Amino acid sequence: MKILVATSNRKKLRELMDILSPYGFELELPEETLEVEETGTTFLENAYLKARAYYQRYRLPTLAEDSGLVVPSLGGYPGIYSSRFHSIDFGGVEHGKDPDRANIKKLLRLMENVEDRRAYYYACVVLYIGDGGVFAEGRCEGAISREEKGSYGFGYDPVFIPEGYNKTMAELPPEEKNRISHRRRALTRLLEVLRWK
Ligand SMILES: O=P(O)(O)OP(=O)(O)OP(=O)(O)OC[C@H]1O[C@@H](n2cnc3c(O)ncnc32)[C@H](O)[C@@H]1O
């Protein structure tokens, strides 16, 4: 089954493809990426906004995903703001050409004196097929380290230590991340909802 993927993040796309290709899905990138404003107040709303925007443009079954890092001791931040955390309230951090690094820098600074370092990744995936769609969510529990380590993955992976590991997500090879990630869990549930597996 051919599915359009509503994302502008190449690394996210790679992970979605690696997870879904064994199930016979052919993920296609849109000819043109759309600038979709993520104005929703939840991951689910934002995933729908992205899916719907691409569906309206291309009229193909569309998969979108909205994800982020949730840190309860920061009141849930960065949460739905994860990709642009460096630029929102309590003091921006110089963006440069590397928003992921700026986000991490800000997170570590805010957590300098925070003892409770528990955090989780969250992903909401939506398969949109016209009048509506199906969605599923997944979580990956862990904690925020005090320093960056590793170079695999993207986003907050260099400071996210998944539960049961003493390495950061960025130190785990892609196959290992894709086995335990929030993205994997959300997609597995989606396939179950679709009775695909
Ligand atoms: O909206 P699209 O175009 O799909 O791409 P995006 O990167 O903006 O994606 P999101 O809006 O869903 O924001 C997700 C952010 O959450 C963080 N994040 C999500 N999944 C992650 C993962 O597996 N590893 C590390 N950080 C992750 C990272 O900062 C992402 O930029």
Ligand SMILES: [Mg+2]
């Ligand atoms: Mg986004």
